[in-house]
Amino acid sequence: MNQDYIKPNDWSIIEEGFEAGRVESSESLFSLGNGAMGQRANFEEQYSGATFQGSYIAGVYYPDKTKVGWWKNGYPEYFAKVLNAPNWIGINVLVNGESLDLFTCKEVRDFRRELNMKEGWYERSFVATLPNNIEMRVKITRFLSISRNELGAINFEVEPLNSDATIVFEPYIDSGITNEDANWEEKFWETLEVKTVDHKAFITSKTLKTEFHATVFMQSQLFRNGSEINTEAKEVLFEEKISFRYTTEAKKGEKVNLHKFGGYVTDMNHKREELTAAAGKVLDNAVDSGFEKLLQEQKLAWAKIWEMADISIEGDVKAQQGIRFNIFQLNQTYLGEDARLNIGPKGFTGEKYGGSTYWDTEAYCIPFYMATKDQHVARNLLTYRYNHLDKAIENAEKLGFSNGAALYPMVTMNGEESHNEWEITFEEIHRNGAMVVAIKRYVDYTGDYDYIPEKGLEVMIAIARFWQQRANYSRQKDKYVILGVTGPNEYENNINNNWYTNYIAKWCMEYCIENLEKVKSDYSSDYERIMSKTKLSAEEIAGWQEVADKMYFPYSEEYQVFLQQDNFLDKEIVPVSELSKAQRPINQKWSWDRILRSCYIKQADVLQGFYFFEDHFSKEDLEKHFDFYEPLTVHESSLSPCVHSIQAAALGRMEQAYQFYLRTSRLDLDDYNNEVKEGCHITSMAGTWMSVVEGFGGMRIRNGKLSFDPQIPNGWKSFSFKINFRNQILKINVAPEKTSFILEGDQNLEILVKGNSIVVEPNNLITV
């Protein structure tokens, strides 16, 4: 645990005391987002210390020119990066001509940040003594409106404490911004228009190459002791920046507030020629409502989200804070209404990992969105991949595949590959399997089988084609093998017969065949359409079956476990517990070759297969594999602890499950890997949710029915969560000796609890 400065609190993230060395980490932790845009917790006013500026617009990306030491055929020439967007939050403040800058103040006391997750706002307050000895109390409240997702609002309040003062507020917008991770230190935005109309400021700029047009805008109001002052602002227009200069007097003890409204409108949602007009409208409506009313709206919007998504934990405030932080961030990142968007691994909290969509979405995020939102949200996530199918086919063609085989990219924004390490881009192909797993999970959970004939089957066919072509027949084994892959455990590269990959490949082909038959019999017109579109032949299907039937799986008779890959047992097998602390994390302490030839596992690999396909194996199988692989696992991926937590719970090892849970839920808050300043681990947060619901709650779908096997960690009084299951809301409360269920809706629901069937009636508490 590298940093431990966040105060435990049920509903808020709180930091107390100002430390310049923590600024960048807090900028990540206190980030705001509303699904459409996001903002790191950068200071509004000037700050000359180290800071990582970040404003983001969902879906707006830039194809940066690939940087690589040694080119390999197949690398994409450009790849999509999350873009730092024009700045709308800036407000410089001068007090008697002296700039307010926390880095240069003589003293900063009572510094406090609060991210109120329940209500969706962020507040920063402090008392600062400026170099000119003026002492100022400052409080800034900021939020990104959930209900008006092009709008953000700031209330910047200052109060001179030891003398009267002349206060100048300089709210500004600025499109002269760059990306920290630009490969060639180029600018990604070109400014097209800089103008002001009726106290409103607008800068329209476009991204180079992708030509996304966005207008950043602002308007401000000034108040003294709560009453608006009609001060004329001095407007200054630069090439890429507009600032308004409001000058006012504040007596000692008098509060002066600047309300600033700002945000983005883009041509994803408006006509290009109407951007300024649209922005003007957003501002007019905002000013009409005023800051307070907007804040009330915000509280209501978040109340509605929490009403469905909250997990409450009694008796463990750190665990409570952790899970809420995870749920809050997931909702800030993706709200599910726009099928063009997805869940970036850093959300709106940083720029690392150019590109936004990983297999994380399918492997980790879908269950959360399925259970806490309307089912169209998860359907939108599946549709996102369906819409990228043509690009996935192109992507496979670039690597030499043919006949409509698809390889989904490792990382993407628009369907094209955005990654270029050969061992990942070309070899971490198991990701293709997760696309199909997500479809199966969705259909099993929602019962919305229609998705398969409508969209899912085409994806499955293209993926089955890929697996058949990617496998090759080994004469010496009389089996099909899959050579040269990287499994989920990225601490192995270019290995042969990764069990997980081979297993998911076989399953994808079989599941596709199974669904082809079902669609053929139940959706014949869809079937016709798909067969004519894909030109699928009976021979080709027979080919899939042949490869699936004769797929090779490395196995150890001695340990009675499937081996992660061929010759895994040639390694020196030494458990992580015998590795000295000084050697860890190995990804920082060891050279890459040493990591590769070690037995250490970054994240669940064979066990990921046991997670996805749990019901293919007995509990004894799971136990054997868990006991073999977990001790070799260093959990150096944020996606690792949650799967292990769920499996430990399934094996009844609650103490171990709880330890994994803590690690996943407070990964960022406690900054385990000393890297939170680069952004939070958004996608793994969905894994945290799974740890509670699937792990402790033991929730599964069995034959279309919800099933629970509740357990509770030692020391917790209770925990509860809600599930949207086929348009009925079930609330589950788990206490040490009892579990209770309450159902909203109008139909009875048959569920399984520890294997026993129970019928829950609407609005009738049942306790087991």
Next chain:
Amino acid sequence: MNQDYIKPNDWSIIEEGFEAGRVESSESLFSLGNGAMGQRANFEEQYSGATFQGSYIAGVYYPDKTKVGWWKNGYPEYFAKVLNAPNWIGINVLVNGESLDLFTCKEVRDFRRELNMKEGWYERSFVATLPNNIEMRVKITRFLSISRNELGAINFEVEPLNSDATIVFEPYIDSGITNEDANWEEKFWETLEVKTVDHKAFITSKTLKTEFHATVFMQSQLFRNGSEINTEAKEVLFEEKISFRYTTEAKKGEKVNLHKFGGYVTDMNHKREELTAAAGKVLDNAVDSGFEKLLQEQKLAWAKIWEMADISIEGDVKAQQGIRFNIFQLNQTYLGEDARLNIGPKGFTGEKYGGSTYWDTEAYCIPFYMATKDQHVARNLLTYRYNHLDKAIENAEKLGFSNGAALYPMVTMNGEESHNEWEITFEEIHRNGAMVVAIKRYVDYTGDYDYIPEKGLEVMIAIARFWQQRANYSRQKDKYVILGVTGPNEYENNINNNWYTNYIAKWCMEYCIENLEKVKSDYSSDYERIMSKTKLSAEEIAGWQEVADKMYFPYSEEYQVFLQQDNFLDKEIVPVSELSKAQRPINQKWSWDRILRSCYIKQADVLQGFYFFEDHFSKEDLEKHFDFYEPLTVHESSLSPCVHSIQAAALGRMEQAYQFYLRTSRLDLDDYNNEVKEGCHITSMAGTWMSVVEGFGGMRIRNGKLSFDPQIPNGWKSFSFKINFRNQILKINVAPEKTSFILEGDQNLEILVKGNSIVVEPNNLITV
């Protein structure tokens, strides 16, 4: 064969006719070098078409900041690059105020280049019609002096053909140059001083970071119809450039010549404060001698080189031209007098492959230098690695090895690693073995066993330590395995138990033990010194023996061949002959993952082991392995054909051996891979020499004796080569029915010819 414009000629490389599209290729092919500096065949005068400017000073490098997409632990932060050095050749020419520029001339006829390899000069001549309609005959002769290796000379002759003309020559020097392959488009040189003294120009600059100081200099003389004209030049000094402006009149048919002398002195050979003085002295001596006398010197110097190094071939002019081009380039690149220098893969013909020294030197170049130079030259090459031993130990430490284990870098300039692909830098560790093979070859050939106690044994100990630590015990195999390597066949990465690597590792440990015993008994004081320096214990040596004894070698019972690596037979084994032309070269047509999982081999891998350790195996073994692996080999490395040529010859397959020979000897002249514009493949040229001497000549060392098994390709009347063997010169001439030997020196020499012992007496032709 992509380009085939070089005219066949025994002793010269000739191009006729001007084509702008060939300029960059010819700049490589007509490069000049004298071991200390080199120069691509760039035009002296202005040229506005595509050109790749390159001037190089041996040993002067720049540590460029590493460029990589995804950083891996262990990558070097900087790496040494061959530096483009200040320009000394430039001579702009104006004719009646119009710039002579072949790219803008109305017509260029009679364009001809000749690189006279026998005499070591390069001439370019043409008749050009300038935009102002003046027709000029131009002839430029240039060489880099072998005997005065800081000096180059140019004779630039112009003759107006259709009218009188005012000619302006502007010779210049320029330090404002960049590298084409700079990672971050930075300049690598900083100019320190720009000055002229007595018609001499000097620019002193230093490389950034490495602080090599170099002075580029020039002085010129003007002649009309052979008589010197004392025209005062107008001197113009810029920030990084000096030009002298000579204006003269030339009547129609009158020849005007500018003789320009220039070059470099550096602080590798002079004190920094004396650089300008040293340069002045070089110029004074050059002007004293004059162009013609210097050219005579040059011819003599090259005659001396050829006297020893020439291979003559009767009856096959293309083969003759090919081998001489190879021998010529090797001598231009490295003359063996300076143990700080080595043989870069592109020599002085281009900047590709930052860094200069690869395992190519040990694996391919040592035999050539051993046989065609005094033996101290090869000793210098070995000493180069001995001098880098501490850095090689550091390099291994960075990767987690300890106790004085050494890993020599994949590429280096100063002993530090200059490469950063993990699969190469960290895994292509077989290179360590070549260091020891080179020592063995040197000692076997020269009989200079003293090298081992003096220097070689320390290198061997450090390398044996590396191999022991790098291997690990596989309990399931009860053998030592070496996991996660890249063999010489770089079309496989991160493989386990590469046979070649395991074999050379075992051999290195055994050879080290063997030599420890010999040194202990025969060189006891050296032994004491080494044991005390290395703190080597009997237990450690026993550990090496244990690993060597139990080393694992993958083997196929079915094919009765050693397998290139574990599970090689899981691949689809389809010979290259069944691969369509459209698929080749696979390194341009296929994605990297497809190459990796294919069975195709870039260059000799198992067969490289059979080459190095030929006498460990029977001819039947060789045949079996050759027949298994060669058909899977795509020979997409310049180092591939020569080894196969030698082995085909050993198997008596002369037609195949000849085809491989042609491919290696004319690789650049015929530009097989369409890349010669980036520079020539210098190190593989030594392989060409081996193809003739070891392949066709069948030369080996057997128990300290020279042994020959001569064969001759169909259609050749004869070929002959010379060998310096233990300070006696043996000349061998091979004709279809007979081989003759003639020996210089004063002692009889016992040699083996086809296994029969023959005593050659000095100066007495023996024919077998």
